[in-house]
Amino acid sequence: MSEKTIITLPADETFAVAASAESVERAAEALRGNGFAVHIVDTAADARELVVESLPTDKAILASTSETLRLSGIQEDIDASGRFKSIRAEQADWDPRARGDDMRITRSAPDVVVGSVHAVTEDGRLVTASASGSQLASYVYGASRTVWVVGAQKVVADLDTALRRIETYTLPKEDVRAQHAYGKRSVVAKILINNREVVPQRSTVVLVREAIGF
Helix, strand or coil, X not given: CCHHHCCCCCCCHHHHCCCCHHXXXXXXXXXXXXXXXXXXXXXXXXXXXXXXXXXXXXCEEEECCCHHHHHHXXXXXXXXXXXXXXXXXXXXXXXXXXXXXXXXXXXXXXXXXXXXXXXXXXXXXXXXXECCCCCHHHHHXXXXXXXXXXXXHHEEXXXXXXXXXXXXXXXXXXXXXXXXXXXXXXXXXXXXXXXXXXXXXXXXXXXXXXXCCC
């Protein structure tokens, strides 16, 4: 799809503004109460250092498709540095038409998945939207360990606001990205709401005080 044919939807840019320090702290406290490990860092560079230093070098790691991971450099660290057992790097020369099932299965159950979400509520819920659902299986259960890096602009008051953020801000932004990357429009086909983590030490949320991703 050429640049001239890119369709853009209006985006509510109020959702691009980082939440207050108080709002981030409330979300962090609620997340901890819901079973998530939480770190709060000042910058994307801080998040990058924290995440990369915490990842094992002997386990299969999936970096989800994420603007947050791309912009922070975490995706490049996982997939291109050679330091980690990156699933995407190992599958770079696989033909999806011939090995699509193998790709689906391995990416649904990595040892570790690193990604982001589209909203965090002040009562400690994580909300993720997806067109294909490709990242959701690992988020929910498939991965032994999950790490989410989340910019402060994604912290919202409640679930209703989280869903509105997805429809009015995240989708328009992702729609443009998808048209450039895949030549087709995006949709909100599936939504995951993580209310609680019941497996001790499984899930970590890294909240970044600055805005990053969408």
